[in-house]
Amino acid sequence: MTSPTRPESRRPASSAGAAARERRAKRELLRPTRRRALVRRWMVLLIFVGVLAVLYVVFFTPVLGARSVDVRGTQGLTPDEVRNVAAVEMGKPLVRLDTDEIAQRVATLPRVANVNVERSWPGTVEITVSEREPVAFAKLADGAHMIDPSGVVYAIVPQAPPGLPSVDVPTLGTGDAATRAVVDVLGKIPPQLKQQVVALSAKSAGNVQLTLTTGQVVKWGNANDSERKAMVLAALLTRPGKVYDVAAPELPTIS
Structure with a gap:
């Protein structure tokens, strides 16, 4: 006697649909995370580029370069005499100016006892001199x-x-x-x-x-x-x- 054939075992349709929905839900959850990661990468890149741009402007362009020389403390000397000896390179970025070298040049003036040179942003070099007093x-x-x-x-x-x-x-x-x-x-x-x-x-x-x-x-x-x-x-x-x-x-x- 031939035994009856059993129907083939199949996965319920409801289980397959649930798995698909689960996969879609995971993709939906990951999508904002990926977007945020992409935004962060772009922000880091923009900040890096911005820093490079600022450094370039400060160090290699005349935007923050020397435009004037302010001389203080003169008595027997004139401000122009100090400026001429200081020989500040106009237009050179302030951060690249050697203030010690400028001070050494000003100190060669016989009347100068002490000299101080400072940068004053955005574009001024301040030179303060103390002249010798006679006794x-x-x-x-x-x-x-x-x-x-x-x-x-x-x-x-x-x-x-x-x-x-x-x-x-x-x-x-x-x-x-x-x-x-x-x-x-x-x-x-x-x-x-x-x-x-x-x-x-x-x-x-x-x-x-x-x-x-x-x-x-x-x-x-x-x-x-x-x-x-x-x-x-x-x-x-x-x-x-x-x-x-x-x-x-x-x-x-x-x-």
Whole structure:
């Protein structure tokens, strides 16, 4: 007897449809994620390109280049004198300017004691100078040579400013021991005495001599112990005399 044929086993239609719907749902979920990833990649690329563009503008174009030079602090010098020596390259990007090199050029001006150079965005170079201040002068054939507290002779003018004492030394300049001794004494004596000094002379660093407004002469010696010498001299000046010797303050003399 022939056994009856069983119907072929088939997957229910409902199961196949559910699987298809599940696949579609997964694709729908992944689609926004892919879009976001693509947007992020584009944003990173745009930011990178933007940074490159900014760097190019800052470093290689005159957009943020030097357009003006602002000079401050000049007295005897003029701003144009400083600008000419500074030689700032107009149009060169500020970030590529060597401010130290500019400062070194300005410092070659004899009147300049200190100089500071800064960038001021978007296009200005600021140069601030401090000029040397005279403490004395030496009258020579070509004019009055201005001397600063370090003994630097930095300018020659036709006439010295009023109130400055004159200096007489064998060889004027920072390399001369007598010059250094004279300005050292001037820097150490009290203001009351300094106002009375009209002239200083020294043949060497050890025999500085002061001439006062009264015509009286003070033999000071070297610059050592100047505070004590000034105190001794103040007491001696209460007595009549033409020459006051305080080179050895423990044994002063009047003549």
